Amino acid sequence: MTIIKQREIECEMCHGTSIHRVLSSTNSSGYSDLDTRPNGMARTVIFLLVMECPHCGYVGFHLKCEGDLPMDFLKSEEYRTCSGIDFKSKTAQMFYRKYLISAQLDNLKIAMHDLLRCAWACDDKKDNYNAALIRKIAADLARILIERDDDERDDIILIRADLLRRSREFEKLISEYDGISLDDEVKNKTLTFQIERARKGDDLCYTYHDVIGGDEYLFG
Template identity: 30%
Template sequence: MTDYDTRKLQCHCCGKTSEHSVLMSSNSFGSRDLDQRPPKMYRWTIASWLQECPYCGYVAPSIDKGDAKARSFLDTAEFRAASLDPAPDPVSRRFLVRAAQHAYDGERRSAFLSTLSAAWVADDSNRPSDAAALRLRAAGHLEGPRITSIDTRLLLLDVLRRASSWEAAEALTAELTAEELDYPFAEIVAFHRDKIAARDDQRHTIGQALEGKPPPPVAVKDPELLKAIARHIKIVPNPRRTGP
């Protein structure tokens, strides 16, 4: 179940008050997509992930919060350009404004993720050409110094595949394969490799990539540690995750 509340918030940047719908709770059941897009019902709350001040245009998860950099960004050409972005819907544009702020602050991964969220909006609106263009735009935020994070590179791999950027996807697949990754990363890379070879640019989930591929057994040499782990599993429930 998803719950919202309507609240009046004072903008961190201009100080004016406006009314906003605030997401109070939601849930997600099922496997995330390979680009970490959450399953329903949480994926349907995307319009509430960012707020926008109707007076100054400040965009944030909650416009009553921010820092000095957020205020200074509003005076930049980058903010003005992002605010005038011809995105076909306000939700996508909010993510692109947020991406521009992250890029201005030098936060490449955050700019990448915000732009990817805009692509998810295009997916839901059945605009595959826009979604592909936004994915390539997201990938552009990661250009520059080499990315070492496996997590970020796996996200980028899915972004390139979904955007039909086959040459770049094949190069990244080869790079990751050469690193001899452990479970589940190696299995996800292999899944991508097969889909890229088939020129498959469709949405797939992490569950699909790991289907029929259980994690390898872990040898525990300390029997007392094994007992402690068993007790922990019995006592501590497995919480259901509700976040993005």
């Protein structure tokens, strides 16, 4: 069951307070999408994972600071205009601003997940052009994380594969990952599935059920 409450939240950037809806509990039973978007009720409440301060414009989870961010950054043209991207969704706009903050602080793994949620918000509004654009930016971040020999390298490879396919970068996906072997059987099946779908020019959304079927490997 999803429970939403209203709370007064203090922004850690400007210390102004404001009332926000807060996700108290939810569930994500079932198979996640291949880009990690959860199933169940958690799928529909991503808009509650981010807040915007009405006083200074800071965006964050419960308006908590991720690091030492200069206040002037919130006044920058890039931040105020979302790099000039005209989003159809306020939620997508907020997640993009959160990405800009995370990237500014070099929190690249958080930034990649901010972009994933931004793309999901675009999907929900049928904002297909911006969904593909955001996935391309996220795929570039994922490549940097992989090159850093991240301890979640295989998981990020799978996310990058889905980002490339969903943004119709089929040839790039095939050339980078065809013949690559990962340590886990399910992960190998998932990467093979992505490559097979890319060869067919398929940019649709798939879940882990589409990869393995049955109930032996549930996410969430």
